[in-house]
Amino acid sequence: MKYKKTLFIAYAAMIAAIYVILTSIFAPFGFGEIQVRVAEALTILPAFTSAAIPGLFIGCLIGNILGGAILPDIIFGSLATLIGAVFVFLLRRKNKYVLPLAPVLSNSLIIPFILRFGYGVNLPIPFLMLSIGIGEILSCGVLGMLLYNALSKYRHTLFRF
Template identity: 45%
Template sequence: MKKTNYLVQAALIGAIYAVLTIAFAPISYGQIQVRISEALTILPMFTPAAIPGLYVGCIVANIYGGGGMIDIVFGSLATLIAAFLSYKMPKKWLVPMPPVIVNGIIIGFILNYLYDLPLFITMGWVTLGQLIACYGLGYPLMLTLERYKDKIFKA
């Protein structure tokens, strides 16, 4: 039963991530982006199933995004790394930080490579978008889910 629960949680998180990213496509891709789905990067605090869920959801979203294999592979790996680091954060207020830093750097490099955008400006824009998504949306989501975690994330 635990394995099934883990798989269902991971699948649901991945599906929600992909749907949110694609539904908000105009602001989910490019140099200036606020991926609404990145608010979900707080979920590793509640369940380790969020780590593969976010990773697979990001793969699906990046297939749709048009950045090609570079973005599919390395953009999704950035999400995997950030999700794992969020899971390991010792303090609640730090949980949204790994996606901000990891994506700011890695996605900045990817966009610089793919579209010849200025590296540090692009990193800054991606980081700003991540701050909005992860702290502006994700942190309040985390505080809300904390009240219901026993009902939502029961094993």
């Protein structure tokens, strides 16, 4: 039992670290009114392990802090990733092509309000939803599904709990 708990924490920590690293490396593309956050491709990982849920949340939280985000972005942006991750976990036994919809929708609905009211971006909310949605489709839908397909081959050896 202790082994599984340790493995869970280790997986969550590794996922958080990878999220932070990807957010830092691709920071010029991951913040602003038009963004493609490459690290969001990792939101597909709850389909394999529940450890990805806290890992993604903590990784996004730290990535936003290190990226210089304002407090509402740190809180609500991280919650958007958490919501997406939880729904990916809940949908993991459904059609694999449905999985990216959860983070795409959660971020497309939450992040535009942060940009508008937190950062004062003077663009219409529907336009911001569209731009964030396109970025999320690229990161979660394209990159996330590439990651999903690559990891699916190792599902039973990598993710044993």
